[in-house]
Amino acid sequence: MQRAGAVLLAAALASGAAAAAPRGDAKKGEEIYSRCLACHALAYDRTGPRHCGLFGRKAGSVPGFAYSEAMKHSKIVWNAKTLDRFIADPMKTVPGTAMGYAGVKDPRERADLIAYLEAANQGPECKGVK
């Protein structure tokens, strides 16, 4: 009985962990990234900053890009966790951000998008781009 309880607890924890951070599918994420293409590109700055070199970058730090004061002072360092929070609700996460966008509300879509960004950062388009 005790063992069965432990198994159930472990399953519940595993399922909770999966719900908190679903494993992303980079291929599906590429399609989701197409929503970002009015303002962003991987390798060069547009209305929004480039995404090559994103992971480990301090928010608001791409040289020459005109960030909002809010983003410059956000003290965020981009990783899967901070990206997930920001993409879910950019304007709530960084009030005053120039990214006037409601956010990607589906955790699965965010995971896919982040998986794509991670893969793209390892790909040829980001080679040599920081």
Add this chain to the structure above:
Amino acid sequence: MSSFFAFANDPVLAARRRGFLKSSSGLLLTGTAIAMLSGREALAAGKAKGHDAEGDVRILNTALGAEQEAIAAYQVGAESGLLQKPVLDLAVTFQGHHKEHAAVLAKTIEKLGGKPVAPKAKYTFPVEKLKTQNDVLGFAASLEKGAVSAYLGAIPVFHDRDLAKAAGSILGDEAMHWAILRNALGEPPVPAAFVS
């Protein structure tokens, strides 16, 4: 495909194109756009204040920056020598729409007490990847799809619902651009029942 673009031979549009080729500053604001602007009078008079108006101005300025970039992108496409008539005419027509969007956005920002962002002195585009007419159309389609998503994401966050309505009006136009560009590429023009 040529029959699909038959409207590009419309004499009124042709006159607009000539105007575009002479000067990029000759904008024609549609009745809808003017109505949108007149709706902003109440807003400028104090309907939205403080943080609400400030937030809306920020969203509008981001949209304006993207519209200015779209104008520049269509200019690159039009001058690339890769677009053949009537596709070239289509690109010029769509560029004209983006100019109208940008003009309305800039005027609305001013009416709200904000300062419209200026177009960048230089834009970066993946010109090394644009070798054929289809490459240019595909690039334009990706920008238009992105614009649809951007306006879709902006509509819920405007404090002023009239601005959300205006953004919806622009979204509809960008969606039509995207569909026609997809059709020109031989892709299903409307790939799904919903946009995201």
